[in-house]
Amino acid sequence: MEIAKIAGKNGRENGVLINVKDLVKIYPTAANGVEALKGINLEVHEGEFLAIFGKSGAGKSTLINMITGIDSPDSGEVQIGGASIHSMSDDELTRWRGRNLGVVYQFFQLLPTLTLVENITLAMDFCDTYPLAKRSERALQLLDQVGIREHAHKVPSKISGGQQQRVAIARALANDPDVIVADEPTGNLDSQTADDIYDLFSDLISLGKTLVIVTHDQEIAERASRILEISDGRIISSRSNDAPSNDRSAHEATLSLNCVSPRIQAAL
């Protein structure tokens, strides 16, 4: 893990963490291939909060799946931290993703039979990132960080959707990755809960994480520091958002109160 990270850091140019070049994806159908992505070029800087915005079918989910390596492009390249992720073998990519990328899904996707703590330690277990004896402790701290420590030993079906998404975010943080990627993370939540989740995302940015989210909701997109609009497989606009509509004063920064940076923890 350390080697990958060091290699990644050395490969970064001008603070560019994610570099997408000429990405093309065609979904084959018997009738005619559907071009989901028609040559995407994109750079994401360290510490950026990028929103990829577009209508259904615009290709934004396809793009994010290329960045997480869940789906592979027909041509073009994705480099994250200097690593060309689509040139890796399946297992290499899986291991790399587990350690360097946290993924948050619209439907939370927690494992139903495991408790919340176990859902988080599982990620550490697969990647073998923290000593066995330390994992539960770290998972509890992460749950604390997302504000649901009191439910730590419940199974996912016993908590609400918003709480499940918090656990999913804590799980994404389990191996202390540099990048968090989220596909419609609040698509299934009511507006109040969604607000809470975005507050949590803002906290992550302040901790130095890079965040990429996908949404079809303009309002949500406005909360990011940069908004990329995509339509019919092309980027049609990219603009910085100097004043993210994130009213930090409206809520207490949970992070600053009760969280020790995972990096510091890792060093402990």
Added chain:
Amino acid sequence: MHIPTRWIKILKDIWSNRSRSLLVIFSIAIGVASVGMITNAGILVQRDLYGSFAEGNPASLEIYVSPFQRDLTSAVDAMREVEDVQARRVERASVLNAEGDWDDLTLNAFPDLTDLKVNRVDLVEGRMSLGVREIAIERQSAEGLGLAVGDTITVKMEGDRAYDLDIVGIVHDLYGMPYALLGEVTGYVNLESLKWMGKPSYYNKLDVVVAENKYKQAHVLEIGNSIRDRVIEPSGYRVGSMGIPGLGSDPGKHWAEDQIDGFLLILQIMGVMAVLLSGGLVVNTVSAILVQQIRQIGIMRSIGAVRGQLIAMYFFNVLAYSVLGLAVALPLGLLGSWWLAEFAAGFVNFDLTTVNISWQVLTLQITLGLLMPLGVAIYPILSGTRMSVYDAIYQYGIGSEGSGWLDRALMKVRNLAPPIVLSLRNTFRNKARLVFTLLTLTLAGAMFIAVFSTRASLTVQIENVARYVTFDAALGLPYGSRKQTVEREALRIHEISAAEGWAQSIGVIVREDGSESGELEIVGLPYDSVTIDPLMIKGRWLEASDTSRIVVNDDLLDEESGIGIGSEITLKIGNRERTYQVVGVTSKHLSGSRIYMEYGSFGQLTNRPNQVDTIRVRGNLETIGSNAEQDVIAFQLENRFDNASLSKSSSITRHAIFGDFTDVFDLILVVLMIMAGLLALVGGLGLTGTLGINVLERTREIGVLRAVGASNVSVRQVIVFEGVVVGLISWVLGALLSGPSGRALAGAVVNAVMQADLIYTYSFTGLLLWLVVIGLIAVFSSLAPARSAVRLTVREVLDYE
């Protein structure tokens, strides 16, 4: 304690899906336990039956001799080829039972029961040193008659005189035919008691253990011949018969060894089938788990699980099932082997010393229990973990269409209602799973029909044998009687319309080179006998003019080469020889080698004209009487002969002969039916599992059916129809396989029980019955999956977009 979370996940999965986990655990356990049970029982029987059989110094040869004294015994014992010899007197008698009826009794008289050199008996209770008017009873007989030490029994000898004897001992004799099998009581007295009961204190039987090669039949018979030629006959005694003890088994072997081994082999095959089926069930369940967890697998991969870790997880899952299955199987197998060995022990009258499980069996069970599930799970685990994260998370839930030739063929199926087309095409979508399910059901079906075919074959086989005993009752005449007298006496009974005296003797064939064949039975009977209906396989039956012509049975053709229709053979009884021409060959009928000839020519050969040894009677010439009618005729026959003071042994009825047979067969068939039922059950569970996975895999499609207006009934129909299609295909395959499998099973059973060649009869009843059973299995197996399909609401199904 810190356990890596991924193992915790598997343990929690097992726990959270308890009924499915139990199903797999038990299916592994059943397979492993049945193999353990059968193998271990085999070892127990081997050790305790064959072991204690050998300890009592079993006779390799028994020779019935005209009454003799101790000097002959010493002379035989002095022969170099003879290791041990024991003389005894065997007397047929009757004993009064609690119901007031007379049971057959075999009395064995020895000078001293405690000092037997051959076929030793063991004391169970009381004492074995017998005085005058004292008797020891074989333990199974004692148990059967409810007798104990201290009781007094009434024994009736030849000539109807009754004697009271005190039971002083219960003994265990492993060498006689058990009471449980023949219903004949075995008792032991000393020679003085025999004298008291009016019998001479001479011996009439020699039990011989040969010195070398005692397990070789030919060698043992050869020594028997030389005992006869060099010692017995020169001493002026006559040999009545000579042979290997038991039911055609090899010398020195327990009389039921072949049957027990054969039966164990059949069970062993069934055990292997059970293992195969439980393997199928494991495959099914593991596939179900992986199908159900596809999305979870996708998630785990997306948070960093490499494929090796996932494979290890699911193997760990299977391993956990195996270990739990073994935990159930090991004690179950031990208990089962105990039960099976105990059953065998009760049946053939031996004792189990200790019940333990041998390390070979343990190793076999553990290897099987661990490797079988892991082995069969390889395919589903490897293919289930191969799916990409993308497919697992985004594509799953709506199946894909197949693209093989079969699917293209099914695409051509038109003009059927789409719901039926849907079921039909769904059936063939997952071919590997279909193959597994079909395999299980086909196997179950083939076995099921095979069991019925075995039954049908046995029935035909018994019917064929029954043709040779078309009488209502028969009476043995131990010292022979005048033909006309006994026939006239029998015909005086109002109910009897036909009575035939038959004469029997033991003889040999003198071959052209002067050597002699083994002993065979020669029967003299009326050529137009109504108490036999021979099945001729070659030539013809006897005619009035056949004074020097004979009919032989197929057994003889097996024993003696070069005999056929038209052959001239020379028969020898005692010192008399005559030559006959063979005109017909009858089928085998459990008699051993036998020759039939016209009664008159038989008298010339034996020089006993007008003498008969058996009287066979019929009440009605058209049909055989009912069991009750047979009993009445037998009773009257006995009374009539008693009143006429004609010597006789107890009567036998036709149903009594076949009753014993069918009892043994029924027992085997019951065991086989239970096995077939288990196979059907496991097959049904497999089908349930398969349809269950199909429903899981296509939840979204079921949601769509709902969305376009499918009622509960329609949704159920789609699933049940699919189950029925699978059931019918398996029926066709099972029907094809049932021919050879039935032949194999029936052959094995007939060989084990009757030691006879199979007359195979395919059971169409079984075929049709299985159609009904598989139909029911298909419907019932699909009900649970159909119910869960109906329970799916459209919202749940379409929720995860």
Added chain:
Amino acid sequence: MKTFWNKSGSNGSGAVKYKANGHLIAFNQVSKIYETSAGSFTALRDVDLRIDKGEFVSIVGKSGSGKTTLINMLTGIDRPSDGEIYVTGAAVHELDEGEIAVWRGKNVGVVFQFFQLLPTLSVLENVRLPMDFGGVFDRQERDDRAMHLLELVGIEDQADALPAKLSGGQQQRAAIARALANDPPIIATDEPTGNLDSHSSTKIIRLFEDLVSRGKTILMVTHDDELAGRAMRTIRLADGKVVL
């Protein structure tokens, strides 16, 4: 073509008609609360709604605003926690799952975002399937009618192909033909163009407009204001309440 369209599947009792006040669709104080062990979540709050025959209504709102829940109430895919729903004369909130499926098959055609054609059935068989379940049309008519519907949506040449051979836009057309199979008065659809490119989307919306002109009532959930603008009427939801 005329008779073909006007075979109505709806028939209700007078009492029910009274409650619906003559509207094709009536929601009376409908609420939907999802109970989780963590607490309850209110997806719809006292929704009142009247829709008449021949309307083309779009339902808009953000994610989580309850628009999908609303349309699921209408189709009977999900049931209300409180309130009454009358559609084509039937008291939908009183039917059980099996009865709803049968009622829906005849009265509401559902068009999904992901088409949801059955992969093992040909396009024609997919369209015929609801007729076999619904039993509205005679057995002999069914294939002809399915073919007519495919002509209507313009993919008659693909009748014998499997769905996987079709493009997304064609699959959605097939799905619309399927929704029309039993000639239901109402078509309900959730993000019908969500998975299509803009060109195919436009064609699908034109098809809907054509159906409305033939007397169908269409309810369409979308988060796309542009698409919503093509409907006659827009219902906007926010946190489970109708705001417009």
